[in-house]
Structures are given as structure tokens and as C-alpha cells.
Amino acid sequence: NAGVTQTPKFQVLKTGQSMTLQCAQDMNHNSMYWYRQDPGMGLRLIYYSASEGTTDKGEVPNGYNVSRLNKREFSLRLESAAPSQTSVYFCASSEGVRGGAFFGQGTRLTVV
Amino acid sequence: GNSVTQMEGPVTLSEEAFLTINCTYTATGYPSLFWYVQYPGEGLQLLLKATKADDKGSNKGFEATYRKETTSFHLEKGSVQVSDSAVYFCALMNMNSNYQLIWGAGTKLIIKP
Numbered sequence: 001n002a003g004v005t006q007t008p009k010f011q012v013l014k015t016g017q018s019m020t021l022q023c024a025q026d027m028n029h030n031s032m033y034w035y036r037q038d039p040g041m042g043l044r045l046i047y048y049s050a051s052e053g054t055t056d057k058g059e060v061p062n063g064y065n066v067s068r069l070n071k072r073e074f075s076l077r078l079e080s081a082a083p084s085q086t087s088v089y090f091c092a093s094s095e096g097v098r099g100g101a102f103f104g105q106g107t108r109l110t111v112v
Numbered sequence: 113g114n115s116v117t118q119m120e121g122p123v124t125l126s127e128e129a130f131l132t133i134n135c136t137y138t139a140t141g142y143p144s145l146f147w148y149v150q151y152p153g154e155g156l157q158l159l160l161k162a163t164k165a166d167d168k169g170s171n172k173g174f175e176a177t178y179r180k181e182t183t184s185f186h187l188e189k190g191s192v193q194v195s196d197s198a199v200y201f202c203a204l205m206n207m208n209s210n211y212q213l214i215w216g217a218g219t220k221l222i223i224k225p
Contacts, residue, residue: 031211042201042218043156050211058212089156094213097205098163100146101213103156 002026005042006091013081013111021076021107023091031094032074033058033101034066036087043090049074081111114139114209118202118216124223125192133187133219135176135202143206144180145169145185146213150199159187159200197223 007022007065008024025032030051035043045058055066063085065077074093078085088108094101119134137143147159147169160169162178162185169176174189185202202216 033212043215045212048210048212056210092162092213094205094211096211097144097207100144100161100203100205102158102159105155 003103004091004093004104004107006089006107008107009105010108011110013078013109015082015111017081018077018079020078021089021091021109022073023075023104024073025091025093025102026072027093027095027102028071028103029093029095029102030071031096031101032068033092033094034064034074034076035062035090037090038087039111041101046076046089081109083111085109086111114143114185114204114214116202116204116214116216118219119219120198121174121220122222123219124222124224127194128146128191129184131187131189131192131196131221131222133200133202133221135187135200135216136197137185137202137204137214139183139184139206139214141206141219143209145176146203146205147176147187148173148201148203150218152198152199156201192221194223194225197221204213 031046033047049068091104092101144163148156160171162169165180
């Protein structure tokens with residue numbers, strides 16, 4: 001059971017570089033989410049997709065873009081990385097209100 | 113609006129002690145309530161859930177009861193182990209939150225042998 005799979009697991013970028021974080025789920029969930037977690041802090045929602053074909057901004061969307069490629073995949077793009085985007089990024093998917101959300105293992109991103 | 117408040121940490125206990133981590137919520141309608149656990153260096157795992165009033169969620173010796181009258185969902189375990197050391201997050205999901213999870217700030221639990 002793969003669940004939610006994120007790639008890569010680790011990444012170091014230079015300021016100004018771009019990259020895309022990939023996320024795929026095999027649970028046929030409608031909703032998918034991208035969060036960031038900074039040291040000693042909770043989760044902050046960057047973007048979410050309530051269903052295929054829709055995306056909405058979360059709490060901290062600036063500097064990020066997303067694509068819901070199909071029902072399985074939801075990618076997060078940093079167009080011009082900044083040191084303030086150094087964080088751990090989590091992708092999650094949800095089957096709805098009663099099921100909660102399931103998380104990937106995270107991508108540890110460092111921007112130097 | 114929707115919000116979740118949980119007790120600040122860290123909470124430090126000795127092995128085999130009784131654990132309570134308080135969680136209260138504000139929400140309209142009938143949210144589902146969740147506890148997640150995050151072990152060091154790992155992602156979040158769903159620990160337990162309850163989807164209606166008076167439901168009790170349980171897993172790995174942890175329990176929490178959905179109390180609508182006190183808007184609470186406190187996490188309890190009768191005898192903690194060193195391996196329970198982690199950060200615990202309380203959360204709710206509601207139809208009127210557009211299927212977003214609303215998170216508490218997290219409580220770090222440290223169990224000493």
C-alpha cells in the first residue's frame with residue numbers, strides 16, 4: 001500500500017532556482033493538499049485541491065504554484081526559490097470529512 | 113469560524129504514567145475530530161478519529177471521546193512508553209471548512225525512562 005508518495009525526499013536549491021515537488025496518491029481521494037512545516041511549528045496550508053480540476057490558495061500561497069494534473073497527482077512548484085522557503089513540505093490527500101487526511105513522508109527542502 | 117486549541121507543551125512524563133493532552137474546538141455544525149502523531153523526522157500519521165458526538169476513537173492504547181457538550185476531544189493513554197515520545201496534533205474537518213483540516217498547534221510529548 002503506497003498511500004501518498006512524495007518526491008524528492010531531500011533537495012538543496014540555490015536562491016533563484018526553480019523546482020517542482022511531486023505528489024501522487026493511490027487511494028482515489030478527491031481532495032489533496034500541500035503544507036509546509038517549519039522547525040518547532042505546526043502545519044501551514046499552502047494550496048489545496050478539493051477535487052480534480054480545482055485549486056485554491058491556503059494560508060501561505062505566495063511564492064508557490066500548484067497543478068492538479070489528474071485525480072492522482074498534485075504538484076507544487078517554486079518558481080524562484082528563496083531562503084524563507086527552507087522547510088519541510090508535506091502532501092496529503094483526503095477522502096472527505098469522515099476519513100481525515102493521509103500524509104506523505106515529506107520533502108526536506110533547503111534553499112541556500 | 114472553525115478553530116482548535118490544544119495544550120501547550122512540552123509535556124514530560126515518566127514511563128508508565130497516565131497521559132492526557134487536552135484539545136477543545138470551535139466549529140459550526142458537526143465536525144469530525146482527529147488526532148495525528150508525528151515521530152521525529154517523520155510525516156504525520158492518523159492516530160485516531162471520531163465522526164460524531166459520543167464516539168470514542170482508539171488506537172495503540174490511545175483513546176479520545178468526542179464531547180459535544182464541552183466541545184472537547186482530549187487524548188488519553190493509561191500507561192505511556194518511551195516510544196510514545198512525539199508531537200501530537202488535534203484537528204477537525206468540517207463541510208463548511210471546505211474539507212480543509214483545521215489544526216491545533218501541536219503538543220510535544222517527552223517520555224523519560
